[in-house]
Amino acid sequence: MFNFLINPYKFNKFVDIIFKPLVILTLLVLIAGLFLVYFSPLDYQQGLTVKIMYIHVPSAWLALLTYAIMTIYSIIGLAFKIPFSFIINKAIAPIGAVFTILCLFSGSMWGKPMWGTWWVWDARLTSVAILFIVYLLIIFLNHAFENREVREKTIAIFILIGSINLPIIKFSVDWWNTLHQPASISKLASPSIDISMLQPLLVMTVAFSLVGLIIAILRIKAEILMRKNYL
């Protein structure tokens, strides 16, 4: 049933079926999310700048999610010798990089009015910046080697080593005393965010992940086509 996740042929067939409905769904969710953000209440302290959160938080989550997907696919690719996982590694690395730079940029725009500075060297910010550098190195490694086998295995091993950074990012706000606030949503029982702000945030997260998914599908299909021509 989930063969389309590791088989390029079945992936192409599956994606051809769901692509158009997915685009329509993404448009609907994105428009709904933007409307919800527009009508969401202002914060009593932060005022209008709280709306940066609806871009900052989803892009941060998706930056981490993209890296986690790449890590899982690297393990699968190295352990079971499935070439499709290397295709995915190459295709979705730039998407993760874009989400990370979006997160850093919006965070810095948010930090200037709230903390009074564009950038501080605190644990959360630094580890996300290192995540961005890791993404850039993965993209550069994709252009570095001529031999395909060497390139793919090198990148997979590099992704595995770099995944040490993920738990550091996640728990940096708990381990160290940082300027960045701790997570508000992770406590599933009672999120410390009001429901009127939680709804637009979740809708925007879904919309961001759908947009990312559409770009990922297009990139993976292009990558499969390129390999068909070269091999």
Next chain:
Amino acid sequence: MLINKIFLFFKREAKLFYSNIADLFSNILFFFLSIFIFVFALGADEQLLRNVGMGIIWSLLLLSSTLSLRKFYEDDFNNSVIKIIHMGGISYELIVFLKILSHFFFVQIPFLASIPIACVFFNLPINEVYNLILTFIIGSFILSCLGSISASMNLLNKTNFSIGSLIVLLFFIPVIIFSIGTNNSESDFNSLISLLLGIALIFLGISPWSSAAFIKLALRNK
């Protein structure tokens, strides 16, 4: 006898080292010259230099020892000496381990002699000099292991060599953090040294295995 072969390996490394000794001296010269440039850029305020001294010395040590990473395997790989040594009955993992040891002795240890001289320029207090030397002995071994991994990864990389240095710099960040932390009076000295030794042990385990895998991959696709 394996011991005999290992002895011969080190003898060969020593000969190669003495024939290329100008390379090492130019690396050390790079280190001192960049210290001078830092001092010119910051201004000659003594208190400021004392505060930032250890950080500057550590980062310049890191940068100047990444200069020599290119030579780690490349010559042996290009003239197939590494294959001949392997035919002599030493496994690739052991070759990598011996290479790391010889890099540690012949490239990193000479930097140790230049550290006290560099500390004089910054007027560092004597306990900071001790911390710096102790952390550099551990950190340079980690640097040799990382250099082995990145150099073996770059064997088939014809276009973009600087990415190997980037990877070394990236994974060296925690070592720098813990090493500079030994200076901080709030943090526990022994626990930081134990952390550094732990990282060194992890790399001692990882690097022969992964470098040997990369070398085998490169030899297969040569």
